Amino acid sequence: MNLRDLKYLVALADHRHFGRAAAACFVSQPTLSTQIRKLEDELGVTLVERSPRKIMLTPTGQQVAERARRIVGDVEQMKEVARRSQDPEAGVVRLGIFPTLAPYLLPHVVPSIRRRFPQLELLLIEEKSDQLLARLRDGRLDAAVLALPVHDEQMHAEPLFEEPFVLAVPDAHPLASRGSITLDALTDQRLLLLEDGHCLRDQALDVCHLAGAAEKSGFQGTSLETLRQMVAANVGVTLLPMLAIQPPVAESPDIRLIGFDDPQPPSRRIAMVWRRSSAMTGFLQALAQLFAALPAHLLTLPRAD
Structure with missing residues (x-):
């Protein structure tokens, strides 16, 4: 058994396809298939269920693959x-x-990262929060920028900033003329929300529960831009995070943005998260400081002209 074969098994577990796994490992498909067979012979168990249309790991194969992933990750850490x-x-x-x-944070921080760390190759992976946490746990990510709370004792969360929410309404909406509102103004409102799996959906639902609002039935957006367009089309109202309304995002003449004037206005806490066991902790703390240095004006509602 060698590290190369363990990497092949991990790739097969990720891609569930011999051809794609081989391509990810930069070897031919017969080479990868042969080495997986040798690994099975060495362990004396079947790791992979092979069929013409689908590749699946056996229960034993899944357990071995997870251990292999940790071993490969530990070696990469060394x-x-x-x-x-x-x-x-x-x-x-x-x-x-x-x-x-x-898309709303990175334009404001990537230039400063490049200036501070000119030799750094920063690979950015955009994915839903639960997938990012899974990749962090198995070593496929070094760190992730996530919304708190993160419930995992193996992870360190370095707070970065608190991002307020604003209410986006059509320009003809009864609230459109208000300079600011309290959460009470959302009572009986029906909000447009994102589809399941987005952490912003859960955050918006928390606000709805506090304010007595509810989700508008029959629609779930796939992105913030979809929600923005639906508001502009007078379909409903939604909550937008503050960075999503700042330049270089273009203003919409059909949307009014309203801030909250509560003692504790709705917001989300953003942190950089990494494994407590990471060998990169010192560097990641320095990287987190650049994210935390976001200019304060980006977290406040722009003044109306």
Whole structure:
């Protein structure tokens, strides 16, 4: 048994297809298939259920693959310790970020990251929060920018900033003329929300429960931009995170944005999360400081002209 074969098994577990797994490992399909067979012979068990249309891991195969993933991850961590001891600010960092934050935050922080760490190769992975956490746990990500809370004792969460929500309404809506509102104004409102799996949906539902609002039935958006267009089309109202309304995002003349004037206005707490066992902790703390240095004006409602 060698590390290469374990990597092949992990790739097969991820892709569930010999051809795609082989391509991910930069080997031919027969090579990968042969090595998986040898691994099965060495262990004396069947790891993979093979059929013409679908590849599945056996229950034993799944357990072996998860252990293999941890072993491969530990080896990569050892390599990372050695490399960063020579040049802590260079190399590859795999950073995850969720879809309702990534396109709105990254334009404001990536330039400063490039200036501060010119030798760094930052690989950005945009995915829903639960998938990012899964990738963090098995070593496929070095860190992720997530909304708190994160319930995992193996993870360290470094707070970055608190992002307020604003209410987006059509320009003809009864609330459109209000300069600000309290949560009570949402009572009996029906909000447009994202589909299941987006953390912003859960955050918006929490606000709805506090305010006595509810979800508008018959519609679930796939992105913030979809929600924005639906509001502009006078379909309903929605909550938008503050960064999603800041330049370079274009203003919409058909939408009015209203801030909250509560003692504790609705918001989400953003943090950078990484494994407590990570060999990159010192560097990731420095990287987190750049995200936390977001200019304060980006977290406030722009003044109306």
